[in-house]
Amino acid sequence: MQNPESVMPRAPDLPILSVDELLAQAISSHQAWRYDEAEAYYRAVLAAQPGHGDANHNLGVLLAIQLLKPALALPYFEAALDAQVGNTQYWLSYIDALIRAGQAELARQMLPLARAQGLSAVQANAVNLRVAASLAGADGADLPEAESASPLQNLQAEADAHHDAGQFEEEARVLQALLAEQADASVHYRLGMLLSTELRRPGQALPHFEAALNVQAGNVMYWTGYVDALLRDEKPELARQVVEMARGLGVQMEAMDVWTARPSDGPAAHPAAKREVAKAASPNARHAQRQPPARKVQELAELLQKGEFQKARAAALAMTEEYAAHGLGWKVLAGVLKALGDTDGAVRAGLQAIKRWPDDPEALSNLGNALREKNRLSEAEAHLKKAIVLKPEHAIFHNNLGMVFQGQGRRAEAEAAFRRALEISPDYEDIFGNLLFVLNYHPDAAAEEIYEAYREYDRRFGQPMQGQWRAHSNSKEAGRRLKVGYVSPDFRQHSCRHFMEPLLAHHDKEAVEVFAYAELAREDNLSARYKSYVEHWIPTRG
Numbered sequence: 453m454q455n456p457e458s459v460m461p462r463a464p465d466l467p468i469l470s471v472d473e474l475l476a477q478a479i480s481s482h483q484a485w486r487y488d489e490a491e492a493y494y495r496a497v498l499a500a501q502p503g504h505g506d507a508n509h510n511l512g513v514l515l516a517i518q519l520l521k522p523a524l525a526l527p528y529f530e531a532a533l534d535a536q537v538g539n540t541q542y543w544l545s546y547i548d549a550l551i552r553a554g555q556a557e558l559a560r561q562m563l564p565l566a567r568a569q570g571l572s573a574v575q576a577n578a579v580n581l582r583v584a585a586s587l588a589g590a591d592g593a594d595l596p597e598a599e600s601a602s603p604l605q606n607l608q609a610e611a612d613a614h615h616d617a618g619q620f621e622e623e624a625r626v627l628q629a630l631l632a633e634q635a636d637a638s639v640h641y642r643l644g645m646l647l648s649t650e651l652r653r654p655g656q657a658l659p660h661f662e663a664a665l666n667v668q669a670g671n672v673m674y675w676t677g678y679v680d681a682l683l684r685d686e687k688p689e690l691a692r693q694v695v696e697m698a699r700g701l702g703v704q705m706e707a708m709d710v711w712t713a714r715p716s717d718g719p720a721a722h723p724a725a726k727r728e729v730a731k732a733a734s735p736n737a738r739h740a741q742r743q744p745p746a747r748k749v750q751e752l753a754e755l756l757q758k759g760e761f762q763k764a765r766a767a768a769l770a771m772t773e774e775y776a777a778h779g780l781g782w783k784v785l786a787g788v789l790k791a792l793g794d795t796d797g798a799v800r801a802g803l804q805a806i807k808r809w810p811d812d813p814e815a816l817s818n819l820g821n822a823l824r825e826k827n828r829l830s831e832a833e834a835h836l837k838k839a840i841v842l843k844p845e846h847a848i849f850h851n852n853l854g855m856v857f858q859g860q861g862r863r864a865e866a867e868a869a870f871r872r873a874l875e876i877s878p879d880y881e882d883i884f885g886n887l888l889f890v891l892n893y894h895p896d897a898a899a900e901e902i903y904e905a906y907r908e909y910d911r912r913f914g915q916p917m918q919g920q921w922r923a924h925s926n927s928k929e930a931g932r933r934l935k936v937g938y939v940s941p942d943f944r945q946h947s948c949r950h951f952m953e954p955l956l957a958h959h960d961k962e963a964v965e966v967f968a969y970a971e972l973a974r975e976d977n978l979s980a981r982y983k984s985y986v987e988h989w990i991p992t993r994g
Contacts, residue, residue: 471500473814474753475507476843477780480812482510487518489749489780496753505535509542512549517638520608522552538569541670556583607633620650637667641674644681654684744775752784764788772804779809783818790822793974798822806835813843817852824856832856847877851886858890866890881913937967939992943982944972953978956985 478493491514497507512528515521529546536542543566550559560583607630614623627643630636644660647653661678668674675698682691748771755764765788771781786801802819809815816839823832836853843849854869870887877883888909891902926935938956942948959966967988972979983989 492749503535505532508532516549522549525549540570637664640664648681654681657681783815795825813839817849847873851883863894935965939969941971943970944976945978
């Protein structure tokens, strides 16, 4: 009988950067104005999932707004609408890009379609005014592309150059000039962040966040910047009111609870702490460091998508050497090393990643998972809990924390973590398997409760597959040689070998044809012995 304490539930095996992680990294880079890096990540998402609504939409926004290439953005907005035709933000972005691309008449024609999909009368009226102004030649957003850089593109390039050089006052001056030419929400947001964080003048930043929100009231990034600036300007009560206002408009602001719940403990109460928070949270902090170019980011993402981990390891290691202060290479290296079985190396690289990117939830979770495998459970718990605070609606983080609790013998907390993960992702089969595992060893779980959990598992994952079951076509002849299959993730060094290995080793091969379906993340020396006992070894991982 195997010792239940020696068995751990399984972590869902994900690509080193899953589609969700690629998208999260793209958004993080986008918010930090690392536009080349953001574009590479969005394109990596679309290479894996061409119809991804948010990736298409966000890439369109990047092209139309930040890179001033609205005509190139249009196919991406159209693909986003194909994925989610009822998303009013997608419609607003699409129509805005049409106006910017000099297609105001087509934008006017799109309005009834957008209204039919839920665009409000207020939003439609605002768009109508812009269309009318554009057709009259008075809208500065009408920017047909040209072969040479436009004056607006030159101003943006000048602002970027000042930012890269740390010349923030000069950058602010150029952004003001850019706003004088074209009142743009993203430029207001950028100037607001610059004034609030780098130049430490949050009061001057507030009108810019308000101007940005007047154009895009549903943009959580703009709301977050606004609330942060209010706190820096010693206005915590107003900040709480703004959070509630945003929620009233349907904007998800859960992350701001940490800032606004207890002002006596928050950054607004302690100037020194506030400065440290500002330094860590500033979207400019990473931008000023040397960044890997978009080409290298794209190449690395493609290696990960293809599962070419040895090549990805070499590329990530080279990135850490050439761009040592940037977190991406270390984050990817940690994931690749773990996939290759080098957990010690994964921990070392993960620690370097969070040193550079302390608020990257995926890097924190990956490090937590590696620490769990090294049985450093208290450290793993701390990193996973921080990842959950930063990204509370990510099922894998809750699952990984549940696995830590299971390893600590905290079964009630493990059960709660797995159930929370399933609330977020009800159809994640591996997580449900982990819940069943912890229930099997839970001293307070009644047999009826465990049985009902297994029935629910069958309802979700077994019964939907019954339509794919095929009738057996094998011979019914008595005395024929039987085909017997074993399915296990444990054809390796594991406590179950004490009963599994003798069984396989002593099968009568003349009477039984043995198949082993090996659900293994990686093989070891015992796996080789198992292979010698069976006629058919079928890896099933991935």
